[in-house]
Amino acid sequence: MPPHQEPPVNSSVVPFDPDTLPTPLRRLGPHDVLERWRAADRSAHAPHIVAVPGADGEEWAAAALVTARPHTAYLKIVDAVGDVPAAVDAVVSYARRRGLAQVKWEGWTVSAEAAAAVGFAPLRAPLAPAQDADGPGSGYVRWLCDGAVTEPPYYGQTTHFTCGAVTALVAQAHAGTLPWESLDRPAELALWRDATNFPACEPVGLGVAVRRAWPSSPVSVFLDVERPVLLDHCPQGEREWRAVLQRMSRADAGRVGVPIDSRHLPMTAIRSAIGRREHVLLLVSLAGMQGFDVPHWVLCHGVVPGAVVIEDPWANAAAGDTWVDAHLLPVPDASLDAMSTISPDPFRGAVIIGGPGA
Missing domain, CATH: 3.40.630.30 (Gcn5-related N-acetyltransferase (GNAT))
Known part of the structure; x- marks a missing residue:
């Protein structure tokens, strides 16, 4: 500062x-x-x-x-x-x-x-x-610090499960790829339907859905485990068919040209991507910010000294939390690093979207 x-x-x-x-x-x-x-x-x-x-x-x-x-x-x-x-x-x-x-x-x-x-x-x-x-x-x-952060549109998810789709739509609107007036519920649900692992959006499926929706936007998926993810809450029988869908997403990624990087994505790489005017869809746990360990997608789109600026499409009204909290929200690097280490059996998942034709 x-x-x-x-x-x-x-x-x-x-x-x-x-x-x-x-x-x-x-x-x-x-x-x-x-x-x-x-x-x-x-x-x-x-x-x-x-x-x-x-x-x-x-x-x-x-x-x-x-x-x-x-x-x-x-x-x-x-x-x-x-x-x-x-x-x-x-x-x-x-x-x-x-x-x-x-x-x-x-x-x-x-x-x-x-x-x-x-x-x-x-x-x-x-x-x-x-x-x-x-x-x-x-x-x-x-x-209160140096660094210019451009303001994306704020769009709050209209369901409990469309955070991944909303972060992708807001990223594309912020990049100028999508008109702001196109952010609406039909667009939110359409992208979620293409990305969902019922009802969550796992990283590979979300990356594939983004590439299908905007073929000219470079998309990379970072997922540092090979196994299916976001299935721990499901009964064993449901885990099996959801795992099949995630294997299908990996096959789809190969067909549409979405690379899957199995290396751990560090905070320095997230900052570097934002510096290149890329947008990082990052999977986090809400345990730190809201007190319950639920996986959730946020958009990382700006940096200031010591913190990454995110858009969170969800606000906890019961705690007095509003869109003012969730919009242009600075999170210290160390805090975001902890939030985006998803447990149990920790992993990190992210989708990085580049500008059109990059």
């Missing part, structure tokens, strides 16, 4: 307990705002209040509720109350002290003009929210 000359803001940081709100916060925050803060169980995302003391040292002049997915490199302001610019300055100062890459801000109560006045840029509204997800109509971001 580059050095910053601004002095730290005088503030305090206290855990957020929805059942025992601090008295200064209850006096400061509008009832509807505080009720929204308490409506979700945010405990998995380390909710804290960043408070700016008032002149008397007892009351608060400003406060913000901040959360973040675990093992990531950002903070999210859910809302700020009181002297909003002072609250935001305190959050940014707190994020800088922690060496984070980014602060986001959900647009529940803030306008684009007010966000811009304190250095935040608008996020493009999602083309589709994730299934069952609740969230604000707008969001904002302020980067």
Whole structure:
């Protein structure tokens, strides 16, 4: 992170307990705002209040509720109350002290003009929210580090099983291969249907489906095991026929010219691919970010110092997680390395998509 000359803001940081709100916060925050803060169980995302003391040292002049997915490199302001610019300055100062890459801000109560006045840029509204997800109509971001990251469209998966298809579609839209307006549910389900191992998309099948959909886009699959994958949750009888489908996918890869690299894909190679303006569809476990060990596809499309920027097509509404968390999400290299080591019998799976004619 580059050095910053601004002095730290005088503030305090206290855990957020929805059942025992601090008295200064209850006096400061509008009832509807505080009720929204308490409506979700945010405990998995380390909710804290960043408070700016008032002149008397007892009351608060400003406060913000901040959360973040675990093992990531950002903070999210859910809302700020009181002297909003002072609250935001305190959050940014707190994020800088922690060496984070980014602060986001959900647009529940803030306008684009007010966000811009304190250095935040608008996020493009999602083309589709994730299934069952609740969230604000707008969001904002302020980067705290060097490095330009271009913004892809945000499209939330509309089922619990189409994450692989969505990451591929968003990658192609970001690359300019697919018009943004073409990201819709028929496109999502059509690509999933061609890639699925019922209902998951395993790496080879996803790579083949991408190549079939966009023949001019170079596609490579990285899978560092020869055995069928993503079958541990299935009964033995189901594993057998799903394994047959995965062997068929490998045969299809040979026919359509999709190479399968059996070497382990390191983080340095993921960074290098992004530097070449390629897109990396990476299979991760949600255990680190969401607390449950479910395999899930994300799109790696940007890098900043110390972190890879991803698109996650799913948000956990029950935890207060929204598209603002999932969009332009910086994840430290070490965290992403751990998340993408899928267990048991660890493996890594990825699909790398190059630009047309590359």
